[in-house]
Amino acid sequence: MTAHTPYIPNRRTVLAGAAAATVIAAQGVKFSVAATPGNKRLVVVLLRGGLDGLALFPPFGDSDYSKMRAGLALPRANTDGGVLDLDGSFGLHPAAEDLLAFWSAGELVIAPAAVTDYRGGSHFAAQDALETGSAGGGSKTGWLNRAVGALGSATGKGVTVSDDVPLILRGPGNASAATPPPRPYRNPGFFRQVQLLYGDDTLFSSMIVQGERDRQRTTDTVTAEDVQSGRGADRAQFLPIAAAMAGKLLASDDGPRVAVLEADGWDTHWDQGAMDGRLARSFSGLASGLSVLASALGPAWKETVVVVASEFGRTVKPNAHGGTDHGFATSAMMLGGAVAGGKIVGQWPGLSDGKLDKTGGIASGFDTRSLFKTALFHHMGINGNTVATTVLPGTASAPGIPGLIR
Template identity: 45%
Template sequence: MKKQLPITRRSFLSATAAGMAVTAFPFGNLSLAKVNRDARFILVLARGGMDGLALFPPHGDPDYRKIRGRLALPKEEDGGFLKLDRTFGLHPAASQLLPFWKRKEMAIVPAAANSYRGNAHREALLHLDSGLDAPSNPQSGWLNRAINAMGGEAVPAVSISDQLPLVLAGPDEKGLIQTVPAATSSLPGFYQRVALLYQDDPLLRTALAQEMGQQQNRQSGLTEDDQAADAGARPVSELSVMVRTAAKALRAQDGARIAVIETSGWDTHAAQGSLEGQLARRFSSLAGGLELLASEMRDDWDKTVVVVATEFGRTNSPNKDLGTDHGLASPMMVLGGAIKGGKTVGAWPGLVSRTSELSKALQPSEDIRAVFKSVLVSHMGVEAATVDKTVFPNSEKIKPLSGLL
């Protein structure tokens, strides 16, 4: 039997009411950097493994249509992907992101992954949130350690969730991190209550019954690890509500400078869809939420960086259920008024592996920590040595990704 890890991403918290203020934690005697206290950083976590190859289809890869099969998007001239450059396109359901690219406020890191090389959500999430190579018993998250390196209380953070995520957690108390409850539309029994309310409306009654049936079918076919993939995050359909809350906190003169927003619904093992379908609807929610975030940040958008990260990508080719399984690397999105966008940053390894004719998973060309390091050092002003030794311990060989900021 597989050994159970002693600490989960939620077990750092004692039983506190949702919305209660909780605190960050120091990590030894850190020399405080001359941080940019006017900069904003927003980390959007796509729990469950988002298919970046669907969001940013690599249409210029010669093996794209052969490998993606029925999940490949139609060509641009046939009403398919929106062209970004010679290699990458954009899923049309996420068309709200296209203006960011044109304004050079969005960049793509073509093939990023954390240090985990397995296919279990739980371990992958621990790697992503802790920032460690072997997080069997993590005592803190990498963003918590970064906040303390920046002075703790001087750079407050906000978590838009019901419980503090591991990425912000730590063992001691210092530096305010406020946990703000997310929207409540996904409370247990929500769909059943709405169905009862509209039981006399044949159109809505049928649509709600179909949605509840699809949810039950998805859950019944998933493993225990898959069912835990969302890690308590809220559905991405609620992103607009969450970004309004985050932006309000980040705009305040003495408010938060860092925000973490968790979204769920990205574990698409079956009936993923291509041009339309469940994943397309989630891309629409993601893009719409990010568009609203830029609007809500107002004059502070030009000093904001947003990183959308997931614990692992999906398989390159579809499975028998026309979904995708757990993969490795994935195209990654960085956007904001403070970045140098309108381009890809990092190498594209290609869909075909050097050691296999049809590789099952995209091979990483960048460590995801290189992206985080770039934001922390170049945008937030954390000392590079502190990032290498304290925020991401023993990571000196991983250099900040150049060209983003």
């Protein structure tokens, strides 16, 4: 058996983590802690808006990829400026290069065609299904809160780094929110004030004006629900700050053992870009945030599993605005020092017209909830019957996967 060489953060990650920690210290962030925790950690990262999984993990080995993606297709792996090769069939967007270290360390599992049981286009309904564990069930509690309750007093404490506790952590289980730093960019008129401040700087001022035009143009072409699909979460570019907070909490001997992070900016109906652009910037923030989380956890990383999921995916073909619309399946991933990774899981349905779902998106090849169950049963040690009947009931078709946890 080959020895496991754990993930080691690079210099950029260390610097990013230090910068995030400086912001946290300067803002006097409040922390919540537990009394008698165990050793296993679980983090769930929610990507709100609908992730374009084909962009994050391009299936360059699919013969239909370049044709179907058209202007959004990335150059093939092993070519100048191409995607980063993972296994000869799937690659990684260069902007998310920080994830490559996890793959190389055997600490990353990718499900490239993952979906819940929800089949519709509503962000809110899809997110509710992702967070409660079932579509149309009407549950008022989140599956992760039910898991916290099942863990008991030894490890039963959950925390989210946000202003409010998201649905996934709501319920009678012990969960709370750690107050993030003040974010001035959320204040009304902030960008207008910046524009006035730098009005004499031709380059910077023009960038602000163009950004505001793009924001308004996007708002004019999407629904009110699309605009609100982030449900108050910060953009992915700010994820390293929240990740540093979460890592510090989880690494503490008396800290919580379950955490939720959220990132907005994935609803890319307009001008999402291919190699560069706003989606690439979100990928960079996501990958950097996960690297900062691992670094902040330190030795506790080897006891950690992180599951990253989005409510749904995007269409395969770009729309008339240079973006993508709502689909069903997308990429999900599981990573951590406790993960036996370097693997692609689930069936790959292919990208030809005849194999797409009714939205024009990727057909389902895997149930996202299988990753949840894997983490809960095989990693956190929650009784399998409890997982099946209390935490994630009605999910017999989405079993946990043996062999993904060390």
